[in-house]
Amino acid sequence: MAPLRPLRRLGSLRLASAVVSVVVLAGTTAVLGVSPANAGSLKARIAAAHRQLAALDTKAEAATERYNAARIKLAADQRSATSAQHRLSSAQQTLAHMQKAVSAFAVAAYQGQTLDSTLGVTAASPQEFLDKMTTLQAVANSQSQALAQLAAAQRSEEQARSTASAALKAQQTATQQMQDDRNTVLAAAQQEQQILHRLQVREQAIIRAARARAARLAAQREAAALAARVAAARAAAAALTVQPTSPPVVTGSGGARVAVQWAYRELGKPYQWGAAGPNSFDCSGLTQYVWGKAGVYLDHYTGSQWNEGQHVDRSQLQPGDLVFFGSDLHHVGLYVGNNNMIEAPYTGANVRVSYAFRSDYAGAIRPGT
Secondary structure, eight states: OOOOOOOOSOHHHHHHHHHHHHHHHTTOTTTTTOOHHHHHHHHHHHHHHHHHHHHHHHHHHHHHHHHHHHHHHHHHHHHHHHHHHHHHHHHHHHHHHHHHHHHHHHHHHHTTOSGGGGGGOOOSSHHHHHHHHHHHHHHHHHHHHHHHHHHHHHHHHHHHHHHHHHHHHHHHHHHHHHHHHHHHHHHHHHHHHHHHHHHHHHHHHHHHHHHHHHHHHHHHSOHHHHHHHHHHHHHHHHHHHOOOOSOOOOOSOHHHHHHHHHHHHTTTOBBOTTOBSSSOBOHHHHHHHHHHHTTOOOOSSHHHHTTSEEEEOGGGOOTTOEEEETTTTOEEEEEEETTEEEEOOSTTOBOEEEESOOTTEEEEEEETO
């Protein structure tokens, strides 16, 4: 089967664009009441809108993957903060214990049980004097040891407090980054929907104009010529929109076969940033989900998935391999053979079959190896 090129948005707009292209190429713009210059300008504006929409898609995909990476970092920071807090609690308990011990020695000192009291020691014999001196020296040594332990406990408590504070600051920074990326995705999606709406309005105008032109042409030209042009337009539209709907026969490992079969089951489900199934997906969420059905765990992040398998050359690709796009690896799809992949493309679109080797193709890996 011939390789399928990536499908653009607005299926009905594709049909209208195909009809306009056939009519213009047939040299009928004068009959339609549109000058060649105006028709060319209209096509240029629509092409520019498509390019802008594609740029927003890339921006949204990259922001979504930064969001996925920030979620992973936030979880690690939360674990660090919890561990530091436990160490802080332990240090505080030790410090409190040491403070009690030192307080006890302070009371003893106040009551005269310090080494200085030996200046007034009395005894009935030299041996009794030595015994009392030994006891007072032991008290003094215990005081010195307790003070040293107190100082160490204070240093430990201060270090634990500093560690907990740093972990909390890192957690707050990661949380803010997640919020910023989320706002970036939402802003890009809003812009994308506005452009999409304008294209839809323009699409309806083109369809209405195309129908009116077709009616005038039908009155001016013989039925056979008109039928030929309509057939050509329909064939062009069909070439743009036909996609395979059932999986090919998959060879290779059982895991790859399961992943491809599950990917075909997800066709038509909506794209949603940060989603990993079962009802909606972003790009790395889809690949994580279908390979998970094969018993292979992948992180929900393109940057991690790039290193979670054996890198394979384009000429060695097999169904089930992951194909990546962009210098920043902001997009990933599941290769299914015949130069095609299944992908969750962008906001406003559904999981679909697309051409796997677009211009920003970056490489591929084979999970489970």
